[in-house]
Amino acid sequence: MIYREAGQFKTTYKSDQAILPIFQDRIAMVLMLLFAFIIIPIFANDYWLGSILIPFLALSLAALGLNVLTGYAGQISLGSAAFMAVGAFAAFNLQVRVPEVPFLIAFLWGGSCSAAVGIIFGLPSLRIKGFYLAVATLAAQFFIEWLFTHFDWFTNYSTSGVITAPPMQLFGFAIDNPLNKYFLVLSIVALCAFGVRNLARSEIGRAFMAVRDMDIAAEAIGINLMKTKLLAFGISSFLCGLAGALWAYVVLGTVEPQAFDIARSFEILFMIVIGGLGSVSGAFLGAGFMILLPILLNNIGSVITGAAISTETIAHIEYMVFGAFIIFFLIVEPNGLARLWQLGKEKLRLWPFPY
Amino acid sequence: MTIFKIISRTIPFLTLFLMGTAFAAEHFIPVTSYRTGPYGVSGAPAANGYVDYLKMINARDGGVAGVKLAWEECETAYKPDRFVECYERLKNKGEAGATLFQPLGTGLTYSVIDRVAKDKIPLITMGYGRTDASDGRVFPWVFPLMVNYWSLSTAKIKYIASLEGGLDKLKGLKIANVYHDSAYGKETGPVLKKQAEMYGFELEGFPVAHPGLDQKATWLNVRRYKPDYVILRGWGVMNQTALKEAARARIPASKIVGVTWSCSELDTIPAGKASIGYTCASMINPGTHYQVFQDIIKHVHDAGNGTGPLEEMHNQQLYRVGVLMGIMTVEAIAKATEKYGNKPMSGEQVRWGIENMNLDDARLEKMGIKDFIPNFNVTCADHEGSAPVKFQRWNGKAFEPASDWVATDQNIVRPMIEASAAGYASEKSIALSCN
Numbered sequence: 001m002i003y004r005e006a007g008q009f010k011t012t013y014k015s016d017q018a019i020l021p022i023f024q025d026r027i028a029m030v031l032m033l034l035f036a037f038i039i040i041p042i043f044a045n046d047y048w049l050g051s052i053l054i055p056f057l058a059l060s061l062a063a064l065g066l067n068v069l070t071g072y073a074g075q076i077s078l079g080s081a082a083f084m085a086v087g088a089f090a091a092f093n094l095q096v097r098v099p100e101v102p103f104l105i106a107f108l109w110g111g112s113c114s115a116a117v118g119i120i121f122g123l124p125s126l127r128i129k130g131f132y133l134a135v136a137t138l139a140a141q142f143f144i145e146w147l148f149t150h151f152d153w154f155t156n157y158s159t160s161g162v163i164t165a166p167p168m169q170l171f172g173f174a175i176d177n178p179l180n181k182y183f184l185v186l187s188i189v190a191l192c193a194f195g196v197r198n199l200a201r202s203e204i205g206r207a208f209m210a211v212r213d214m215d216i217a218a219e220a221i222g223i224n225l226m227k228t229k230l231l232a233f234g235i236s237s238f239l240c241g242l243a244g245a246l247w248a249y250v251v252l253g254t255v256e257p258q259a260f261d262i263a264r265s266f267e268i269l270f271m272i273v274i275g276g277l278g279s280v281s282g283a284f285l286g287a288g289f290m291i292l293l294p295i296l297l298n299n300i301g302s303v304i305t306g307a308a309i310s311t312e313t314i315a316h317i318e319y320m321v322f323g324a325f326i327i328f329f330l331i332v333e334p335n336g337l338a339r340l341w342q343l344g345k346e347k348l349r350l351w352p353f354p355y
Numbered sequence: 356m357t358i359f360k361i362i363s364r365t366i367p368f369l370t371l372f373l374m375g376t377a378f379a380a381e382h383f384i385p386v387t388s389y390r391t392g393p394y395g396v397s398g399a400p401a402a403n404g405y406v407d408y409l410k411m412i413n414a415r416d417g418g419v420a421g422v423k424l425a426w427e428e429c430e431t432a433y434k435p436d437r438f439v440e441c442y443e444r445l446k447n448k449g450e451a452g453a454t455l456f457q458p459l460g461t462g463l464t465y466s467v468i469d470r471v472a473k474d475k476i477p478l479i480t481m482g483y484g485r486t487d488a489s490d491g492r493v494f495p496w497v498f499p500l501m502v503n504y505w506s507l508s509t510a511k512i513k514y515i516a517s518l519e520g521g522l523d524k525l526k527g528l529k530i531a532n533v534y535h536d537s538a539y540g541k542e543t544g545p546v547l548k549k550q551a552e553m554y555g556f557e558l559e560g561f562p563v564a565h566p567g568l569d570q571k572a573t574w575l576n577v578r579r580y581k582p583d584y585v586i587l588r589g590w591g592v593m594n595q596t597a598l599k600e601a602a603r604a605r606i607p608a609s610k611i612v613g614v615t616w617s618c619s620e621l622d623t624i625p626a627g628k629a630s631i632g633y634t635c636a637s638m639i640n641p642g643t644h645y646q647v648f649q650d651i652i653k654h655v656h657d658a659g660n661g662t663g664p665l666e667e668m669h670n671q672q673l674y675r676v677g678v679l680m681g682i683m684t685v686e687a688i689a690k691a692t693e694k695y696g697n698k699p700m701s702g703e704q705v706r707w708g709i710e711n712m713n714l715d716d717a718r719l720e721k722m723g724i725k726d727f728i729p730n731f732n733v734t735c736a737d738h739e740g741s742a743p744v745k746f747q748r749w750n751g752k753a754f755e756p757a758s759d760w761v762a763t764d765q766n767i768v769r770p771m772i773e774a775s776a777a778g779y780a781s782e783k784s785i786a787l788s789c790n
Contacts, residue, residue, distance in 0.1 A: 046443065050443055051439055052440070149536060149537065149538075159541075159542055159545060160461070160486070160541075161537065176473075251439075252435055252439065253466065253468075254465040254468065255466075256462055259435060259436075298430070299444075311388065311390060311428040311429060312391060312395075312430065315390065315391040
């Protein structure tokens with residue numbers, strides 16, 4: 001009943017090709033963007049903006065990147081944190097060596113370097129698939145972490161091997177408080193999500209999905225496998241690099257290579273697995289699940305129990321609940337939270353009828 | 356789609372709004388511990404020591420200047436982003452806000468250094484932390500108290516020299532530096548190189564990849580180098596593996612000198628016989644016969660209020676380091692109340708307290724910590740205080756003192772710190788304070 005599409009006719013090609021063809025979806029998107037851009041900044045305090053929403057947005061961008069590669073193009077990658085690191089360090093190095101460059105250009109540069117590195121490490125995908133490709137991308141993960149730890153040039157010879165992001169300035173606005181940072185990250189992520197959504201609907205996106213489904217057949221119908229797979233790696237790494245630059249500049253401020261270690265790669269992979277492979281909302285749902293749930297459990301735990309249970313126990317309970325949720329979702333809905341949401345929408349079309 | 360998202364996101368909002376319990380007139384101390392994660396075994400005893408000391412002060416002295424201490428633990432799992440979340444959550448708690456933070460981790464410290472200046476909450480990074488924050492003129496809010504990595508390095512070389520019979524006997528010696536291949540491990544590279552030039556000993560670095568479980572190749576290389584002494588700069592599981600592999604490479608433990616973060620029973624007991632004779636540095640005097648521990652037993656553990664098991668006090672160096680953390684916090688708050696009155700202290704006031712902390716013999720005696728910690732003096736420009744360190748040797752059952760208090764060589768360290776801090780100051784356009 002809510003999603004009744006009866007009466008919504010498309011009379012032009014343009015309206016038929018719109019990203020959100022259903023009117024209710026468009027309203028929902030507008031409401032969501034209003035909520036994100038206006039309501040949240042009014043009501044959220046610094047803690048919420050700075051420690052929860054900004055990391056959530058930065059990691060959902062990384063999850064979006066990995067979703068392009070693994071969800072749409074079917075190439076499993078365990079090196080997403082390494083590409084984040086490349087983005088962060090490239091942006092930092094550009095700004096340190098050419099201080100006049102505005103930070104947005106530095107971010108784009110970071111993403112581009114990350115895309116180049118991603119393409120290089122994506123070359124094995126032309127020969128190997130699946131699990132073995134995952135191992136090859138693992139090499140990227142370890143190599144890049146080692147590279148940044150060992151060659152002091154990348155950290156500008158800092159004695160402690162960390163990079164400190166220079167202050168960000170946009171047209172005279174200093175971006176140093178959580179509110180400004182939130183708007184910056186939100187704008188970048190919204191733009192990229194929009195871009196990925198369009199990518200999925202375009203010829204490139206369809207080529208990705210063809211390669212994912214059966215790459216031999218894709219080659220048979222004329223899709224250039226090398227170009228497609230490398231493009232997938234490039235775009236995915238660009239987004240991961242951008243996310244890494246955001247992580248270094250906006251979330252942490254000072255970052256060492258260990259912040260982009262194998263655990264982070266796994267975290268991003270789990271995000272898209274739980275959220276749903278091959279969907280934009282899946283990246284956000286998965287990131288929300290993985291970031292917000294532990295914090296929520298932590299806070300609820302300390303409220304309900306006061307000081308009666310130690311933080312250690314709460315942390316362990318977090319892990320257990322987390323693991324149980326992951327197993328539950330993988331059994332109940334292996335296609336992730338996004339599929340659950342899609343099912344919900346379909347039910348809403350028929351509601352209140354139960355079939 | 357949005358409706359569900361909105362609902363699912365407002366519920367956490369509401370929960371957090373509901374839980375804004377304010378503490379009544381108390382000094383609020385956030386305890387950001389890590390009891391889980393890769394370093395949980397090290398972080399748990401430290402947190403237990405910290406909280407036990409705070410409990411003892413409440414029970415024995417009724418708090419500080421008549422105002423009780425309140426604290427809240429937050430689990431960071433040694434991850435910078437979780438530490439930042441804990442920091443943001445706890446920084447405004449309590450009547451006057453958080454008094455100070457002790458991250459107990461260098462990576463964690465780095466993630467909040469820029470924030471503490473804005474939020475006006477001091478950081479105590481005792482024995483670790485951003486080394487050049489010892490220059491208080493550039494880092495007014497960060498206090499790497501007692502000894503930082505570079506000062507400790509000079510003390511280690513002095514200790515080695517004392518074993519050889521004097522600093523001039525260092526000439527021609529071969530010293531191997533086995534370090535954790537991370538920012539932490541590499542930090543002492545420059546200062547060791549400087550001392551190698553000054554005293555004429557040969558120095559070779561042997562990095563160990565994180566987490567340090569695989570060190571066979573490293574120690575074979577060390578063996579080939581045939582060092583006279585080996586400096587062990589590890590953390591976590593790297594230490595015990597290092598001692599075991601050193602024994603297998605037939606390098607006697609008595610030649611190995613470890614840093615303060617390689618100096619606990621967690622490192623020596625798992626290595627068994629291989630660690631007998633191993634010497635390492637410590638910010639505190641070994642043993643638990645000091646008055647402060649008797650007080651903790653009496654007021655906290657006997658009252659059934661111990662945070663962890665009592666054995667930790669005797670068996671865990673890190674528990675005693677946790678007590679040291681508590682001591683620093685309480686002394687800072689106590690000094691702040693002297694100037695600002697008997698009410699809950701805010702971060703800004705406690706910062707003054709740390710800078711003017713008074714730790715002469717009379718005060719140490721009064722608090723029951725005489726001989727447990729050395730005297731040292733923090734000033735506005737010197738946030739380290741140049742405390743001496745003690746070296747202790749593992750005899751198979753416990754740590755025993757292996758030296759007297761060894762002073763650090765600030766003539767080497769201070770110029771390097773000021774140069775490094777000056778670089779940071781120019782990068783961030785910070786004006787030097789403390790004039």
